[in-house]
Amino acid sequence: MSELASTGIEATRRRLTEKQADTVDRLTAAAIDVLSREGYSGTTIRLVAAAAGVGTATAYTYFSSKEHLISEVYWRRLIAAPPLETDDADPAARVVAVLRQVSLLVADEPALASAVSSALLGDDPDVRHLRVRIGTEIRGRLAAALGSTDSESLSMLELLYSGALLQAGMNILSYEQVADLLEISARRLLADRHT
Incomplete structure (x- = not known):
């Protein structure tokens, strides 16, 4: 199981004292347990x-x-997974490593994986805020791996990633299949862009 990272003193809604951060940590850990027992539809804040x-x-x-x-x-989970540091000279190999890492974050926890797909599509303003933070973090990791600021390639890679995870979240593909297809797609995209 992936490790949860404490976001420290800042959460999405407010700054936290150490005691408050502990409460938030307990709630996020409990959410995983409740999801594994109750599934997404049965999980409640209560x-x-x-x-x-x-x-x-x-x-x-x-x-x-x-x-x-x-x-x-x-x-x-995302911020607990440190950005990959690789000496690989091939940008496609670095991009594939990033895509694999972020696409497999919750792969070993089917209830959480399914819930994340549903939750991130929500219209709650706090969810929208987190979607932006998540997207910014992933875009930054992809840009670092790509080694350029080619915004068109970055946008295409983001589209590949988000579409692939949606397919996994709908149980059309497994997360392992998603990771494999992302590798094939990213390599093809980057080869086409640089020929």
Whole structure:
């Protein structure tokens, strides 16, 4: 299982004291447990709060919705996975490594993976904020791997990634299949762009 990262003193809704950060950490950890038992549709802030040992009102102080909470779990997984550092001279190999890393973040936890796909599509303003943060982080990692600021290639790679994860989230493809198809697609895209 991937490690959750504490976001430190800053969360998406407010700055946190050490005690508050601990509460948020407990809520995000409890969310994973509740999701594995109840699935996405059965998961509620109330159940997560109870599993974390905090009041429901306290949980809502930090998370506006279950979608916000689940999106935060994914955000923490992403930032816990350090950017890849590779000496590979081939930009395509570096891009593929990044795509594999981010596409497999929740692959070993089917309930969480499915929930993340649903949650990130939500219209909650806090989810939109996290979507931007997640997108910015992934774009930065792809740009570093690509070694250029070719915005057209970056946009195409982002589209490949988001479309592939949507397919995995809908259970059309496994996350492993997504990672393999992303590799083929990214290599083809980058070869076509540089010929």
